[in-house]
Amino acid sequence: MCVRSCCQSSCLQWAWRTAFLKHIQRRHQGSHRWTHLGGSTYRAVIFDMGGVLIPSPGRVAAEWEVQNRIPSGTILKALMEGGENGPWMRFMRAEITAEGFLREFGRLCSEMSKTSVPVDSFFSLLTSERVAKQFPVMTEAITQIRAKGLQTAVLSNNFYLPNQKSFLPLDRKQFDVVVESCVEGICKPDPRIYKLCLERLGLQPSESIFLDDLGPNVKAAASLGIHTIKVNDPETAVKELEALLGFTLRLGVPNTQPVRKTMEIPKDSLKKYLKDLLGIQTTGPLELLQFDHGQSNPTYYIRLANRDLVLRKKPPGTLLPSAHAIEREFRIMKALANAGVPVPNVLDLCEDSSVVGTPFYVMEYCPGLIYKDPSLPGLEPSHRRAIYTAMNTVLCKIHSVDPQAVGLEDYGKQGAYIPRQVRTWVKQYRASETSTIPAMERLIEWLPLHLPHQQRTTLVHGDFRLDNLMFHPEKPEVLAVLDWELSTLGDPLIDVAYSCLAHYLPSSFPVLRGQASSAHAEQTGKLTEFVSNLAWDFAVKEGFRVFKEMPFKNPLTRSCHTWARSQSQWYPIGTRSYSSVPEASPAHASRGGLVISPESLSPPVRELYHRLKRFMEQHVYPAEPELQSHQASAARWSPSPLIEDLKEKAKAEGLWNLFLPLEADPEKKYGAGLTNVEYAHLCELMGTSLYAPEICNCSAPDTGNMELLVRYGTEAQKARWLMPLLEGKARSCFAMTEPQVASSDATNIEASIREEDSFYVINGHKWWITGILDPRCQLCAFMGKTDPHAPRHRQQSVLLVPMDTPGIKIIRPLTVYGLEDAPGGHGEVRFEHVHVPKENMVLGPGRGFEIAQGRLGPGRIHHCMRLIGFSERALALMKARVKSRVAFGKPLVEQGTVLADIAQSRVEIEQARLLVLRAAHVMDLAGNKAAALDIAMIKMVAPSMASRVIDRAIQAFGAAGLSSDYPLAQFFTWARALRFADGPDEVHRATVAKLELKHRI
């Protein structure tokens, strides 16, 4: 058994080493130069600059795009744009100046990303001292190459800075030859520039090795007979170069640098201490270097009398409470050494600050490899998997240690670890906060309310990430787990979650590359904001999970002939017979009745209702004054940041996209999968505030348009429009009504949709288009005529028109009793020769009427549901007001007319609610078409009922009721407008009368 495992491990080691060599060989396959391994024939190494000696523009761009919220890849795409004749290459050949380049480049980036891109800021970062620094591993390599008598050169596609100097953040003395494209007017991969470089070196192609990160540049060099290395990662490239040259390119201790001025420690007292500790007599020097990562607690490499040691100390200055506890690190490493967890061998803890200025401990130096970039560039997928498997294995070992057995039972508090962690993070964040980060504020509120229950208590590392592990140089094995500063007793899941973080952050992210503490404060702020937004996305996903986990209901199947009308317990209408009302099967009947009170909803929906209620009370009602004043301010045509913030909160509570009926979305792919009746109760509650529907992404006209896309959209249309609408990132409008024709009769509309090559061209004049002024509005569902000669209801079509299509001219915002309803507004707009790709047609030409009917399906009664909410809120406000005001010697509430008004309002609300619920119920049972009468009846009833109830409340309030101090005036305005906006009352009355005459016996 033992023999076998030894065998296995040496096989693995062999396989690992062979695989690495094979990897290098494969890269040089086909190149006879590989046979030169041994090095004698090479006389020079030629380096590209960006991506080889300093970070590449692509890498800098990735970090910058994340921080500036620019779509990822924009910069790189724009740099490549136009190839040889694009602005970047012309800039490299000095055919345009930096100013000219930035102008053209900025325009390109903005066109590509459809947002303004501050390229100046990218350019400053790219050329800044902070970023444009030579990789230490390359500095070491160049020193070694020159020490062996070989020449070195830089061959770079480079540019002139605005000060007319070329951008060369390198020490020229390191190179025998420097060839820059901007000086020569020739760029790689043009062979002439390689030849020029060789000429200046005085060498034949086969005598040199060329390193570049770009494939075409490498290929061009190889075709001239130069040996090449394609650089993905400087460290791996240096290893490949070592293999080619046949000598080492590493100077000393990896990942170290000379001790920085501010981090110096007194060598004499340290030497004395170490001599005592180790019991050695030496007069030799004490060599001291500083590790360039692990900066939370400064860490030093020490060499004294052939002993390689590491010293780790607290940083100087004022420290955050409970941070930098190196004493704990020492204690846990000492304890774990005997428990099978690979840790460095610790020697001593010195709490006497007089030795090096702060307490510290000393351990033995453990030589090995630290992978700083979690994406493990340059390694084969199987190697990457092996490294991460080793990382997971060691984490399991840590979590399997019995704290009591190793004397660490008191190493941390027992239980409630995650709540404590969250409290600590909040405290630490507040202690170093410089500006408000909205996502962080939301997290601070959300996290304590949604914490997982702790499953187990184990030792936790607390900062478990790849670059805190020392790996064996030749096999995927962890030699030592470093940096135990945050270790404690807690929930092991925290280590798992933290180690997964690398998967979600860009690999250039400074925290992952061990640079966090060296970043500027401004930079750190941006990074914190980025991580907060990322974390908030998880909170939002959690919100979606909540409603996805609600019990699955099959959509109700419909049957129009088996409903035993007279037996229906929810339909107590005696012998009245409406043949438009479908009949329900006993199966339907047993499935549950018409739920007239939220308390009778099924438990998960009832819970959702109460969650919404709490959300309204905690977040929505208190925000109303601020939202109202935003709508009255000069900034009103821009979305209120508070609305955006509340939208995020609603998402995280699962109070999002509740409107899509189960019947339209049976697999609950897009929404909460509520029935119309269930939604009626929630929608009424949202209706008690004018702002809640948008906050919960349940507002018109988006709801209708989303339903249109779910029901009729192609997959491509859904991907382009539905997803951003469901996420609340975009808004939309529906354009049907026209000023010159009576639009309550949709067959009157005149706007034309004409075919022209692969486009439809639209021309028309529309008005009352709700939401079209909103800057977030990206989609207009446009109704026009494709064939004026077809039968009346087959003439119209619906096209999806991107709002940035040329030819859409907004003429003015219309007002409703003086209200603008910003930022969406209601616009008058002309469409002049607007070209729309043919694939934007919905369902096909001539299907517009059908779509408009479908769109107005459930959406038709959402307004009615909300109107019940308006009315309830108005009545509640009225009751509170009349109880508190005294006129003519007694409270208003004691006046008979006031009492009569209250009673009348209550009765009217209850009547209308029952009719809304009935319509919703019939829609659930029999479908929208069969519910036509119920829909028409409630549309006839709800807006005027609400107008009357709100009007009574306004009257009871006195003049205040007309002001914007209360929502009553706005409620009244919308209730009145809804007597048109959802089709005029008369049209609904005509429908009811028609059906009554047709079907009533």
Ligand SMILES: Cc1cc2nc3c(=O)[nH]c(=O)nc-3n(C[C@H](O)[C@H](O)[C@H](O)COP(=O)(O)OP(=O)(O)OC[C@H]3O[C@@H](n4cnc5c(N)ncnc54)[C@H](O)[C@@H]3O)c2cc1C
């Ligand atoms: C706040 C608001 C938002 C709106 N949003 C949108 C939108 O986003 N997109 C959009 O396309 N449109 C929108 N509209 C327009 C709305 O749909 C139309 O106003 C409505 O369809 C009526 O059309 P019309 O204004 O052309 O009135 P007309 O068709 O000219 O009707 C005028 C009047 O004629 C009478 N009438 C009409 N038909 C009959 C009948 N059969 N029997 C008896 N009398 C009748 C009624 O009294 C009616 O009010 C909105 C309107 C408002 C007020």
